[in-house]
Amino acid sequence: MIAEVPEAEATGALARCYADIRQKLGMPVVNLIWRHLAALGEIDGCWERVRDDIGLIERHGAVLKAASHALIAPLPAPAPLDWTSPGQKILVSYERGNSLNLATVRLLLGCPEPGEGGSLPHAPDHVPPLPRFANLPPVLQAAIERLAEAGPGADTGIRPTLWVHLACLPDLLKAIAATMPAMLADERFRTAHARLTVPAVDAAATGLSETAALALQRFNRRIGEMLLIGLYLGRSCPDGLETD
Helix, strand or coil, X not given: CCCCCCHHHCCHHHHHHHHHHHXXXXXXXXXXXXXXXXXXXXXXXXXXXXXXXXXXXXXXXXXXXXXXXXXXXXXXXXXXXXXXXXXXXXXXXXXXXXXXXXXXXXXXXCCCCCCXXXXXXXCCCCCCCCCCHHHCCHHHHHHHHHHHCCCCCHHXXXXXXHHHHHHHCHHHHHHHXXXXXXXXXXXXXXXXXXXXXXXXXXXXXXXXXXXXXXXXXXXXXXXXXXXXXXXXXHCCCCCCCCCC
């Protein structure tokens, strides 16, 4: 999968940049898009372009989240899953993160603005720590890879961090891996994904390096998929998700 600089390995200026990202976005973790841009040496240029536009990004993210809810509405309801409080906090955190990240990618790529909505729920406190994929048991690695290879963004080479994070709850992750691939292959889901994501843009027109622009276009497709998935999984919690 793609290169990244984990938060635990960030030092000096990069550690300070990561702290700024967490603080500005109101997130407990630095999402994969930023960890990958750090590995490419592109994080400073991309973050400086958007760090003072977080209010706009949040409003755009709220619109994209609402649009995603509408796109998944026709899909059949998922089977109920046993979402414990830690699992719900992970899922709510990624709903916020993916909404913000999709809005950020679109802003960096110069895509048409989706309009402005309200605000997004705050990320919950005390989200379980993100495990290292390499340290997980083979059965959980296999479940994560099965999910990563199933969706319309599979060819991006990006392993979604949500699946790795849910390895904190092995039974839940295995239950999702047993049922979600069929939905990810469903033409209705793929149509929803195509409507949410924007077409590729001319890298030169973004003002970014070609390396950064191509990476962002890959993330546009994967993040759009994961925003839809997160909201769809939220429907599998019988009593609704905790937001505090």
